[in-house]
Amino acid sequence: MDDNSLNQRLASWRVTPTGSQQLAGAVPPPGRRDPVAVWSVAAAVALLAGGAAGYSANQSDRERVLHLYVRQISDSLPR
Amino acid sequence: MRLSSRLLLAASILCLAVVGWFVVRDFELSASACNHDVQAWMRHEFALDDAAMARIASLQERFEKECAEHCRLVSEAKSAMDAKPGPDSRARLAGAREQCRLARVDHVRAIAACMPPESAKAYLALILPRIDSADHEGATDLSGQTHSR
Numbered sequence: 410m411d412d413n414s415l416n417q418r419l420a421s422w423r424v425t426p427t428g429s430q431q432l433a434g435a436v437p438p439p440g441r442r443d444p445v446a447v448w449s450v451a452a453a454v455a456l457l458a459g460g461a462a463g464y465s466a467n468q469s470d471r472e473r474v475l476h477l478y479v480r481q482i483s484d485s486l487p488r
Numbered sequence: 489m490r491l492s493s494r495l496l497l498a499a500s501i502l503c504l505a506v507v508g509w510f511v512v513r514d515f516e517l518s519a520s521a522c523n524h525d526v527q528a529w530m531r532h533e534f535a536l537d538d539a540a541m542a543r544i545a546s547l548q549e550r551f552e553k554e555c556a557e558h559c560r561l562v563s564e565a566k567s568a569m570d571a572k573p574g575p576d577s578r579a580r581l582a583g584a585r586e587q588c589r590l591a592r593v594d595h596v597r598a599i600a601a602c603m604p605p606e607s608a609k610a611y612l613a614l615i616l617p618r619i620d621s622a623d624h625e626g627a628t629d630l631s632g633q634t635h636s637r
Contacts, residue, residue, distance in 0.1 A: 455501045459508025467514045470521035474529040479618045
């Protein structure tokens with residue numbers, strides 16, 4: 410059996426990354442998370458968190474102005 | 489991954505959070521809230537033009553005069569009840585308060601009529617419940633509760 414056919418047979422058996430792939434950094438070793446995926450998730454979470462903080466600040470401002478507006482209409486009421 | 493690369497990535501992620509905040513943040517709303525500028529908020533929130541704002545200002549002016557009269561009636565009814573409590577004075581006070589409440593609701597509906605249909609719907613949904621709960625004990629707070637002052 411020559412090297413090529415041996416490699417083909419090995420490739421058909423293996424589902425885990427080869428040692429050479431691990432050394433090249435193309436695929437993380439088993440048990441370690443892909444750093445690109447980790448940083449992508451962190452970036453998405455940061456973007457969402459920033460958006461959520463902006464939305465929350467908007468809601469707070471809206472409530473403040475709304476309160477003023479309702480007071481403007483009802484402030485002349487007798488107490 | 490080297491430390492400098494990690495720091496750079498962390499800074500980029502922080503920048504992304506700031507970008508998210510800037511994209512969502514409504515700066516006109518923020519300015520209205522900071523300056524206590526209710527008119528600017530209404531114009532921005534309900535997409536009102538100058539003509540609509542002028543009509544609303546005129547309605548507000550008319551309402552303030554009308555409200556002063558209703559409030560005078562409520563005050564008189566309160567004084568009458570304090571002087572001589574009974575079912576008649578209680579009914580008179582309740583009637584005056586109801587008249588005042590209805591005037592407020594009418595006023596809010598008249599303002600909504602100056603707005604485009606979608607804005608009017610949003611305005612009524614936002615304001616009516618709060619106006620309704622603002623009774624003669626004081627204005628509503630941020631949660632819509634009424635407190636004596």
